[in-house]
Amino acid sequence: xxxxxxxxxxxxxxxxxxxxxxxxxxxxxxxxxxxxxxxxxxxxxxxxxxxxxxxxxxxxxxxxxxxxxxxxxxxxxxxxxxxxxxxxxxxxxxxxxxxxxxxxxxxxxxxxxxxxxxxxxxxxxxxxxxxxxxxxxxxxxxxxxxxxxxxxxxxxxxxxxxxxxxxxxxxxxxxxxxxxxxx
Numbered sequence: 122x123x124x125x126x127x128x129x130x131x132x133x134x135x136x137x138x139x140x141x142x143x144x145x146x147x148x149x150x151x152x153x154x155x156x157x158x159x160x161x162x163x164x165x166x167x168x169x170x171x172x173x174x175x176x177x178x179x180x181x182x183x184x185x186x187x188x189x190x191x192x193x194x195x196x197x198x199x200x201x202x203x204x205x206x207x208x209x210x211x212x213x214x215x216x217x218x219x220x221x222x223x224x225x226x227x228x229x230x231x232x233x234x235x236x237x238x239x240x241x242x243x244x245x246x247x248x249x250x251x252x253x254x255x256x257x258x259x260x261x262x263x264x265x266x267x268x269x270x271x272x273x274x275x276x277x278x279x280x281x282x283x284x285x286x287x288x289x290x291x292x293x294x295x296x297x298x299x300x301x302x303x304x
Contacts, residue, residue, distance in 0.1 A: 124162060126169030132281040134175045134254075134269030136245035140166075140238075141202040142266040142280075157195060167238045175269075176245055186239045190231040194239045197224040201246055205267050209258050221246070261285050 133139040143166070145154040157163040167183035186194045204217040225243050232240035249255055257270045262278045263285035270277040279285035 124156070124159075126162075126165060126173065128173045129281050129283070130156075131170065131173035131175070133267055134271065135249055136170060136174050136176050137201050137242055137249055138205070138258075138267045138269070139170065139174055140198050140242050140245075141205070142268075143198065144202070145264070147202065147265060157198070163191070167241075170238070170241075176248075179244075180236070180241050182236060183241050184234065184237045186237060187231075187233050190228065190233070190237075190239055193224065193228050193231055194242070197221075197228045197239070197242065197246075200224045201242075202267065205249070205255075205258055206260065208255065209260050209267070 130142070131139045133142050143156040145156065146152045157166070164185045167185050171177055171180070171183055200217070200221045204214055204221045207214045207217050225246060228239050229243045232243070234240065249258075254269050254271075257275060259268055259270050259277065260266070261268060261280040264280060266280045268277075268280040
């Protein structure tokens with residue numbers, strides 16, 4: 122199956138969220154897809170981030186994560202998801218924040234340079250932790266990805282209207298028609 126990084130895969134609104142969202146259907150063990158499990162996709166991600174990420178203006182070129190720092194980077198990805206997801210759900214985050222901060226430091230120490238994906242992800246995460254946008258973070262009602270709702274009235278429900286919004290609306294339409302046929 123062919124795969125390419127598209128603008129939809131960068132709908133989180135911040136590099137840190139796009140990295141966390143590299144796991145598709147995270148909470149469905151049967152359908153879960155880790156886009157970084159394939160080394161080529163992890164290698165291609167930085168170039169795609171430079172093209173599609175909402176924070177692309179904050180960095181120039183981004184180099185891939187060095188192979189020896191990949192395990193720490195992947196642990197950081199999971200910590201980013203765990204902390205911000207708990208934050209959105211308003212559950213206890215103190216221990217998750219401590220874990221996240223420890224991993225941020227470890228990954229930054231292991232990064233080859235400030236222009237590497239791992240270092241850029243650390244800086245993006247630190248911006249999210251200190252920015253008021255953290256309060257605008259949501260979980261997509263369709264795919265479960267994290268995203269920043271930058272709409273004026275904070276009413277966005279999906280990470281990407283063109284993909285998740287259309288799928289959700291099509292599902293509701295199908296259900297209504299199915300129920301109408303039964304009646």
